Amino acid sequence: MIAGQLVMSAGLLVLCLLPAITPVWLVAVLPMPVSLGGAPSVTAMTGLLLAGVPAERAGLAPAC
Structure with a gap:
């Protein structure tokens, strides 16, 4: 996950x-x-964040 974020950050820095010309x-x-760095890291972070949400609030978690 950290490697994906580093690749994504480096790509954004180059674009900036x-x-x-x-x-x-x-x-x-x-x-x-x-995109190659962001795809695996963003999906993993989303999974980690949603795993920490209580079951009764699971429907509201993506909206927050």
Whole structure:
């Protein structure tokens, strides 16, 4: 989970530092590390957060 967050953070940092003259193809390719790192880490964090919610509030947890 930590590795996924690091990959996602590095990808976002690179995207933030792109100059305005960056080619479109590069801007289209660079979000890939963000999605590859975010997919496993965000799903794991969501599972951990929802596992800590009491059963009687389970229907309300995703809305909070």
